[in-house]
Amino acid sequence: MAKKLFKRWSPDPATIKEHKSLQFLGHLLHDPNLFHLNRHSVSGAFFVGLFTAFLPTLGQMPIAALLALFCRVNMPIAIALVWISNPLTMPAIFYATFELGQWLLSSPPVSFSMEMSWEWFRSEFPNLWQPLLLGSLITGVVMGAVGYFAMQVFWRWQVMRHWEQRKAQRLARQEAEQNQQD
Template sequence: MARKIIRRFLPDATTVKDKPALQFLGDLLHDPNLFHLNRHSVSLAFFFGIFLAFLPLPGQMALAALCALWVRCNLPITMTLVWITNPLTISPIFFATYQLGRWILESPKVTAPTELSWAWLAEEFALVWKPLLLGSVLTGFVFGGLGYITMQLFWRWHVTRSWNKRRKERLNRPQ
């Protein structure tokens, strides 16, 4: 099943629960839905993990953990998918989301500074934040939704394929 494929890449529930850094969460980590691998839990984890990855906010992993606790979806998958925006990919992703937001809002182009300063940053941030946030939220919803649908379809395809394989084996078995 799809569960076996995903389980290979995820940490065990007891490993996560025994982390000293997570002890402040107490009994919240003992909810079995946070580590359960079913179509609903994994699909929601894909949606929220990808959505949060596209938001230009600090502390994305903490937000992913809180979100997984709130909607009771798979915690390790949600937190892992936030790493779509990592130090190598964050610049092109946020540049693309900014350009999308700028195109939708029809904002003027921000000029690159000749000299980087706090004054330039404060002045240009007022022009940049709205397109960046709009583009990030829209892109997060689109790619999060695609991740949700993809996991739903993959799970269904994998289960159907397994059923058909077992049925074929049962029919071909000599009696």
């Protein structure tokens, strides 16, 4: 069931391998683990995708793709999970990670007002980057680990459930055959 669910939403590997903008990767995209749907590949993709989603940087999707290549995990799932931090959720996520980083560094509270200008970025960001980066990295590792282990447990539960269903069907068939013989 878990494999069917992911397979339904995953893009075709041949389409990805033949995409013009990805030709520079050459043979790296031909690693079968990048598109396999097994417990380890999907769990690893959850770690990579969730970790990358909490990085306070632009280009999270290419970063997730490169990490998936390096870790040899399912690339489409890793890239899709990056969208947990989207333009609607980013302010809340990065504010929370900044607060966590500030708490971990035991730094005094910093009051600032957000302004979308280059001048604000140059003057305020040097004071904010350390707590933001620390909080983001720790949150990314923790959420990635939670996603990894949750997927391991979910996948194992699905396999056990299917085994039990097949066992029950086999026993029902055997009982039906036994009743027919009697």
